Amino acid sequence: MRVYLRYAVRETFSNLWRNRMMTIAAVLTVAVSLSLVGSALLLKQSAAQASAQWQQGTRVTIWMQPTATTAEIANVQSQLANLPIVKRCEFFTQQQDYNEAIKILPPSESKVLTVAAMPPSFRCVPTVPANAFTVEATFSNQPGVYQVTAPEQQIREMNHAIRVLQIVFLALAGVLLLSATVLILNTIRMAIFARRREVSVMKLVGATNWFIRIPYITEGFIQGLLGSAVAIGAVTALHTWYPLHNEFQLSMSALLGTNAVVLIVGVLIGSVGSAIAIRRFLDV
Amino acid sequence: MIRFENVSKTYKNGTPALKDISLDIEKGEFVFLVGASGSGKTTFLRLLLREELPDQGRILEAGRDIGELPKWRVPYLRRNIGCVFQDFRLLPNKTVFENVAFALEVIGRPRTTVESQVPQILELVGLTDKSNNLPGELSGGEQQRVAVARAFVNRPLILLADEPTGNLDPANSESIMALLERINRTGTTVVMATHDKALVDRMRRRVVELDRGEMIRDQVRGVYGIDEGVTL
Numbered sequence A: 001m002r003v004y005l006r007y008a009v010r011e012t013f014s015n016l017w018r019n020r021m022m023t024i025a026a027v028l029t030v031a032v033s034l035s036l037v038g039s040a041l042l043l044k045q046s047a048a049q050a051s052a053q054w055q056q057g058t059r060v061t062i063w064m065q066p067t068a069t070t071a072e073i074a075n076v077q078s079q080l081a082n083l084p085i086v087k088r089c090e091f092f093t094q095q096q097d098y099n100e101a102i103k104i105l106p107p108s109e110s111k112v113l114t115v116a117a118m119p120p121s122f123r124c125v126p127t128v129p130a131n132a133f134t135v136e137a138t139f140s141n142q143p144g145v146y147q148v149t150a151p152e153q154q155i156r157e158m159n160h161a162i163r164v165l166q167i168v169f170l171a172l173a174g175v176l177l178l179s180a181t182v183l184i185l186n187t188i189r190m191a192i193f194a195r196r197r198e199v200s201v202m203k204l205v206g207a208t209n210w211f212i213r214i215p216y217i218t219e220g221f222i223q224g225l226l227g228s229a230v231a232i233g234a235v236t237a238l239h240t241w242y243p244l245h246n247e248f249q250l251s252m253s254a255l256l257g258t259n260a261v262v263l264i265v266g267v268l269i270g271s272v273g274s275a276i277a278i279r280r281f282l283d284v
Numbered sequence B: 001m002i003r004f005e006n007v008s009k010t011y012k013n014g015t016p017a018l019k020d021i022s023l024d025i026e027k028g029e030f031v032f033l034v035g036a037s038g039s040g041k042t043t044f045l046r047l048l049l050r051e052e053l054p055d056q057g058r059i060l061e062a063g064r065d066i067g068e069l070p071k072w073r074v075p076y077l078r079r080n081i082g083c084v085f086q087d088f089r090l091l092p093n094k095t096v097f098e099n100v101a102f103a104l105e106v107i108g109r110p111r112t113t114v115e116s117q118v119p120q121i122l123e124l125v126g127l128t129d130k131s132n133n134l135p136g137e138l139s140g141g142e143q144q145r146v147a148v149a150r151a152f153v154n155r156p157l158i159l160l161a162d163e164p165t166g167n168l169d170p171a172n173s174e175s176i177m178a179l180l181e182r183i184n185r186t187g188t189t190v191v192m193a194t195h196d197k198a199l200v201d202r203m204r205r206r207v208v209e210l211d212r213g214e215m216i217r218d219q220v221r222g223v224y225g226i227d228e229g230v231t232l
Helices: A002-018 A020-056 A070-082 A094-104 A129-139 A151-194 A196-205 A209-241 A244-248 A252-281 B041-048 B071-078 B096-105 B111-124 B140-152 B170-185 B197-203
Strands: A060-064 A086-092 A121-126 A145-149 B002-010 B016-025 B030-034 B056-061 B081-085 B158-162 B189-194 B206-211 B214-219
Touching: A002 A020, A002 A151, A002 A209, A020 A151, A020 A209, A020 A252, A060 A070, A060 A129, A070 A086, A070 A121, A070 A129, A086 A094, A121 A129, A129 A145, A151 A196, A151 A209, A151 A252, A196 A209, A196 B071, A196 B096, A209 A252, B002 B041, B016 B041, B016 B056, B016 B214, B030 B041, B030 B170, B030 B197, B041 B056, B041 B158, B041 B189, B081 B140, B096 B111, B096 B140, B111 B140, B140 B170, B158 B170, B170 B189, B170 B197
Parallel strands: B030 B189, B030 B206, B081 B158, B158 B189
Antiparallel strands: A060 A121, A060 A145, A086 A121, B002 B016, B002 B056, B206 B214
């Protein structure tokens, strides 16, 4: 067994090195296609996260002027209390809004904020989502009100954009994954061709089929693995630096899940590519 | 050791390669397979290696019908059969030692076995001092001796040789034959396909002659051509 392990590892790496140009091409194609898959998955989760927040959370926010007087705030508050289409409301002081902003915004933006510049706000849940627009119309021009935002529409538009983007990403990824598989298949075929003398001697002296095949399977497997490693790096970078991350607060587990999918798909296409090559070109 | 029972083989393009061959080869026998090109000698050897299956009849090796062997057992069958070819089939980028060792490594023999067996077999074929040379640095006769060493290092029960002297001059042919005889004396069954008339005539071993797939002669102490007027 030890002998075989040493043999298989040696063969695998010498094959990878011998066909290094093809290996690089295959690994890069796997990496690009899996990066697209990973991004599509992250986008999907971002969208789901955004929708979930919107479902349970605020639908209408009435932002007061930072300079609004206590009387103006009390006026808005009493009106909201008497409005039947509003289920419940919560008042956020300037300090509370400031704390929230610090949490949500990246440090580069949040550090210019001060408590005094923050608008106090009412976070209201209307009885039905459509009423958000009535609330918006009622309060937009009242004294002391800075702005009324109903994120429903925005989120809807964003979700739509994300869905389109996701379909485009996945379609591209599909095509690229296919070509990655073909590239891996071709690398393995070349490796088999380069070793045809060895292979024929091995068959002659009675090496078992798996003994002959395994180095080529591991070769494809490693190409898939390398490709997904690069893709995982790209997806993690995207997760860390892309602004969507901050708005939707994707959790670490979402990233890990995405990376797991990327890894599995990468290893899978590597193995499938080499399995096909072996079936077709390594007749033992 | 080897038994053919009414074996026929026709290739897909319709050419019959072997027609109704029946014969027995005992353990430890030395058999020459003679006949013109295309007479079926190579098919005969390929059937023994189970590279082909007969269309009709059965082939038994060591009492077992090799046609009934599951595909995954075939490599184990081949471990009992050594092979030598006209074109040597050595690996050009491996040394003499590595070429012979390769045959043991790929059937999973441990390093200690390799290190003890290979020098021993290289000594048998007289190439101890060339063990670190590449095949390209050897003469044809030496290369063929490496091939014989590789075929025999695993101590197979049967040694098949397909025109092993076909590319060699008479002196080298002679040394290969001496080697095969020596291997035969250890109890290994040797089946050798050849065109070399002088060699067969001198050896006086069993001769099986094929002609267009038919066995036209099976002579215990034969010569190459039946027309030579040998009386039994």
